[in-house]
Amino acid sequence: MTEAGKELDVFIVAGEESGDQLGAHLMDALVAMHEGGARFRGLGGSRMEARGVVPQFPMAEITLLGLTSIVAHLPRVLRRLRETVAAIAAAPPDVLVLIDSQGFNARVARSVRKLLPNLPIILYVSPSVWAWRPGRAQRLKGAVDHILALLPFEPEVHRKLGGPPCTYVGHPISERLVELRPGPAEIARRNASPPQVLVLPGSRKLEITRLSDLFGQVIARTEAAAGPFDWVLPAVVRHRRLIEREVSGWPVKPRMVTTDDEKFAAFRSARAALACSGTVTLELAVAGVPQVGAYRTGWLEAQIARRLITAETAILANLVIGRKVVPEFLQEFATVEGLTNALLAVIANGPARQVQLNGFAEIDAIMDFDGKSPSRKAAEIVLAVLAERRSRA
Known part of the structure; x- marks a missing residue:
């Protein structure tokens, strides 16, 4: 973990309205739980911006739905992908948290892993490997350190498919x-x-x-x-x-x-x-x-x-x-x-x-609606993964 009392530097990327909500709650939990507080960089919507994230570009530019939409905007999305990876590499954070937006964020994770192999990378929201393209689970294993799942059956799915460590933290509906x-x-x-x-x-x-x-x-x-x-x-x-x-x-x-x-x-x-x-x-x-x-x-x-x-x-x-x-x-x-x-x-x-x-x-x-809040569980795992990575460095 970072030195006691030192502010945590978190780069966080969300590309959907739901991801912006998850990111905002996680930011609040990290500030409350880390002794030195936390500061944030990256990409998000209005809720994350209100907590200090200054986005490099509008979140809507990577919020796409449907194959035809993706194809039509592919050059722009690839440009934004390169810009995001470059920003992370230029000033490496303590931890990288990628929220949903699976197509974009999986590519960010793989690119950053090649450039910064020791940087802790957390994927918040599991891709729907239980519904389609199950091979994504195994491909993510080398790219991310941990997946924070919103659905209770997802950790077992990743275990069976050979994916990264995955923990059910709970769905934001519980809040x-x-x-x-x-x-x-x-x-x-x-x-x-x-x-x-x-x-x-x-x-x-x-x-x-x-x-x-x-x-x-x-x-x-x-x-x-x-x-x-x-x-x-x-x-x-x-x-x-x-x-x-x-x-x-x-x-x-x-x-x-x-x-x-x-x-x-x-x-x-x-x-x-x-x-x-x-x-x-x-x-x-x-x-x-x-x-x-x-x-x-x-x-x-x-x-x-x-x-x-x-x-x-x-x-x-x-x-x-x-x-x-x-x-x-x-x-x-x-x-x-x-x-x-x-x-x-x-x-x-x-x-x-x-x-x-x-x-x-x-x-x-x-x-498990009677347990801890999802944002607190998510923050605990982010801090634990960071501590483990630091101990191995």
Whole structure:
């Protein structure tokens, strides 16, 4: 470890909104836990910037979704990759923490390892080796010292695949349980009329544009079949204008909310949800909201995915529970009729709804929500890896 009382120099890279949140909480924990405090350099979003990170370039420049998007912006991404590696090599930190953004950060790790073989490198968020391209686990073994996993089954997956040491530190959702769990009045609202139903078309631009028309038709069909409903759409602030344009053509207009407080209040009161596959499916499950999941990607990405993906489900809540309790509709199977029928089934009292509620009741034990906060566990491992590396130097 660094000398007692000496400030820790951390280079930290996050390329997604979720990574920015993880990075901010980790920064807070490192400052609190390291005797000399810590200073930070690297790349992140508004939360990490508020804690002292001055980004070399906007985080959005490496936030890409889909093969066609990556190909179109490849020269820029490669330039930013070289700039990031050069900044690390020019002034080596005490430790390098790479958060999510797997394609970008795995390349950063391999490049930095060649230049600075003794620098401790931590990867925060495991790549989805359990879903596709399992060979990535073994390739990461020489590039990173430790992986901090958000999902409880990931350490065992890396062990079997020959990956780096991996520890389950917990999911950041565990730090928002109070915001997600309903109180008595909110439970009563879930059973009141008109039922409140959430519409969640995604947090990324391409997700929103690909699912918007479909979701608009589904809520119109659901409203016609069993309405009225109180439709609520929690919108990502940075995409609010895009979402407003997309929703303007919907036959049934949902109420739009944009703040975290409004979003979680809606989660606590909602009876059901129509959601884009992603982290939000686990948030909904923790909040006890039965849901229907959907996802659409581009044709080329879909063809590649069908050949590479090995996971039996794309719904995060299903992966954590270990079986399919949330119905999912992917690509051409994401139809208006199929989604409408599934949504009506989970809104009504009946077997489809109860199966999900029974599954969601298992999540607390599976994810160890009564333990330490994920950010504190992550900080402990960062400091331990640093100490071990220093002892071997």
